[in-house]
Amino acid sequence: MRQVAWSGVATAQRSGRTYGAALDDLRTGWAQRELWAHLGWQDIRQRYRRSVLGPIWISITMAVTAIALGILYAGLFENDLSRQLPNILVGFIIWGFISGCIAEGSEVFIANNGLITHLPAPLSVHVYRLVWRQTLFFAHNLVVYVIMLVVFRQDLHWSSLSAIPAFLLLVVNGLWVALLLGIVTTRFRDMAPIIGSVVQLAFFMTPIVWIYQDFLQSPNPSIAERARLAELNPFLHFVEMLRRPMLGQPQELRYWIVVLVITVVGWALALSTLRRYRARVSYWV
Amino acid sequence: MTVSSDDLQVSITTKDACVDFPIFDAKSRSLKKTVMGVVGGNIDSGARVPIIEALRGITLQLEHGARVGLVGHNGAGKSTLLRLLAGIYEPTRGTAAIRGRVAPVFDLGVGMDPEISGLDNIMIRGLFLGMTRKQMEQRVDDIADFTELGDFLDMPLRTYSTGMRVRLALGVVTSIDPEILLLDEGIGAVDAAFLEKSRRRLSELVERSGLLVFASHSDEFLRELCDTAIWMEHGQIKQHGAIDDVLRSYKGHAG
Numbered sequence A: 001m002r003q004v005a006w007s008g009v010a011t012a013q014r015s016g017r018t019y020g021a022a023l024d025d026l027r028t029g030w031a032q033r034e035l036w037a038h039l040g041w042q043d044i045r046q047r048y049r050r051s052v053l054g055p056i057w058i059s060i061t062m063a064v065t066a067i068a069l070g071i072l073y074a075g076l077f078e079n080d081l082s083r084q085l086p087n088i089l090v091g092f093i094i095w096g097f098i099s100g101c102i103a104e105g106s107e108v109f110i111a112n113n114g115l116i117t118h119l120p121a122p123l124s125v126h127v128y129r130l131v132w133r134q135t136l137f138f139a140h141n142l143v144v145y146v147i148m149l150v151v152f153r154q155d156l157h158w159s160s161l162s163a164i165p166a167f168l169l170l171v172v173n174g175l176w177v178a179l180l181l182g183i184v185t186t187r188f189r190d191m192a193p194i195i196g197s198v199v200q201l202a203f204f205m206t207p208i209v210w211i212y213q214d215f216l217q218s219p220n221p222s223i224a225e226r227a228r229l230a231e232l233n234p235f236l237h238f239v240e241m242l243r244r245p246m247l248g249q250p251q252e253l254r255y256w257i258v259v260l261v262i263t264v265v266g267w268a269l270a271l272s273t274l275r276r277y278r279a280r281v282s283y284w285v
Numbered sequence B: 001m002t003v004s005s006d007d008l009q010v011s012i013t014t015k016d017a018c019v020d021f022p023i024f025d026a027k028s029r030s031l032k033k034t035v036m037g038v039v040g041g042n043i044d045s046g047a048r049v050p051i052i053e054a055l056r057g058i059t060l061q062l063e064h065g066a067r068v069g070l071v072g073h074n075g076a077g078k079s080t081l082l083r084l085l086a087g088i089y090e091p092t093r094g095t096a097a098i099r100g101r102v103a104p105v106f107d108l109g110v111g112m113d114p115e116i117s118g119l120d121n122i123m124i125r126g127l128f129l130g131m132t133r134k135q136m137e138q139r140v141d142d143i144a145d146f147t148e149l150g151d152f153l154d155m156p157l158r159t160y161s162t163g164m165r166v167r168l169a170l171g172v173v174t175s176i177d178p179e180i181l182l183l184d185e186g187i188g189a190v191d192a193a194f195l196e197k198s199r200r201r202l203s204e205l206v207e208r209s210g211l212l213v214f215a216s217h218s219d220e221f222l223r224e225l226c227d228t229a230i231w232m233e234h235g236q237i238k239q240h241g242a243i244d245d246v247l248r249s250y251k252g253h254a255g
Helices: A007-013 A019-031 A033-047 A056-076 A081-105 A113-118 A124-151 A158-187 A191-205 A212-216 A221-232 A234-246 A253-284 B078-086 B118-128 B133-147 B150-154 B162-173 B192-208 B219-225 B243-254
Strands: B011-022 B042-044 B051-063 B067-071 B093-099 B102-105 B180-184 B211-215 B228-233 B236-242
Touching (some): A019 A124, A019 A253, A033 B118, A056 A124, A081 A158, A081 A191, A081 A234, A113 A253, A124 A158, A158 A253, A234 A253, B067 B078, B067 B219, B067 B243, B078 B093, B078 B102, B078 B211, B078 B228, B118 B133, B118 B162, B133 B150, B133 B162, B192 B219, B211 B219, B219 B243, B228 B243
Parallel strands (some): B180 B211
Antiparallel strands (some): B011 B051, B011 B093, B228 B236
16 A cells, blocks of 8 residues: 655656645645654754753753843833843744744755755655744743743733734744745855845844834834834734734734735745746755 | 556656756856766756756656666766656656655765764654654664664764664665665675675565666676666666676676
8 A cells, every 4th residue: 555645756746847746745745744843853952962951951042141131121221121021032032933944944955955865855844844943942932931921920811822823823934934945045055144144134123122112102203203114024023923912912913914915925935936946956955 | 658557556757858957156168168078977068057967868667576777987877867766856858757655775874863873863764765653663673683783772873883884774774665766886884794694685675675776886786686777878878678788788888
């Protein structure tokens, strides 16, 4: 009884530049979740092998950075630490996931060139592995979030559960981003450093260490005016969509709408790129 | 020649398949005309990006039970052909249809992680070769026996000698049940006694597999495992026939 749930069969069965072949790639890659789930775990264990605390370091690093910056910016903005610190911490956790998907996504195929040229597996396996790894990082950081909830009580209620679909949307976006950027940077190697700088710049432009609402309500009208420009930054919508429920603040529909539109457009772009260039990646790496 | 409509039939069919590599970082100036040497494929610099025509006009029909040897110079296209047959490279022109589970064994080191234990590496390698976790757990004892590595299996791979790594990789590779088995040479660096043992396992593996393509420079090994052969030259099939005929003309040509 041969199953199609295997790499070699299905990728080869439907080949060429068709949407069928592109979707096959995503489907058969998903079917191999035993493989990429194992590899994703391995990546994390691997990074902290031979260290005594192991993956707990992920959480510790996050906590130290957030606390230090929380204290610094609470002073700079003259905010209450109990307001500034949770904002920064949750912002950092979300940004870690977003920037991880973008930065590592831009190298997802280049980094796996050995595997790609030696074993016939769907390209999506590498993408799933990457996003799964980022999800595991996120989960480790949630430990810090829970500790924060104990120290600085947040006003959580049932609507805070909308953080779950918000995170799932983030994952779905992480997948197309890694897929698209992975293919583009494999062909145009200059893109990788460009993407790196854009991500770094975006960190400052996105309300992670600063609080967007504070600037909007600034008594200085020119600051309030400029703060409105931040709405043009797509990352703002991703961060706010997930951070607000995690801090017990009311959701705003417009973040969800913007994110959903980006999700649809992004996947359409990624799928058409995958259709055209899927078979070329093994030639380019 | 009819292509079987039966989906369960293991087969590889290629028609006029070409594999062209774009070389983005080559200076096209230094490649002004098409260079044709003894070694390597053809380099066509007429295009905007220089292209290496690694394979040209490959038309093949391999069915269940085929035992094919691959011979040719270094750079004649043997490894590229194996990757075409594995589905790693989809032809840039022409078509290739592969039916069956492919187990490519090109480089024993790929997918091996030096920081994790031998046992973990067995699992990962098996998953990459298309096995499930459960299937690998059943085979782990058999593999451990074969490798004779004992307690070393719990040690990280970086503590292994080259020979020990080869044992481990061969152990995993020869434990699977492939439908299409693609073997590239270079399975060396093992001591004589172990080689004898792995030969037996290799032949058993070949018998289990539905279809074998094996690239090697060793006549003896080729005759042992294959009944037909393909002679590759300049990325094209120069001869395809019974193993003795092909080996004879290949040797005659080389000598």
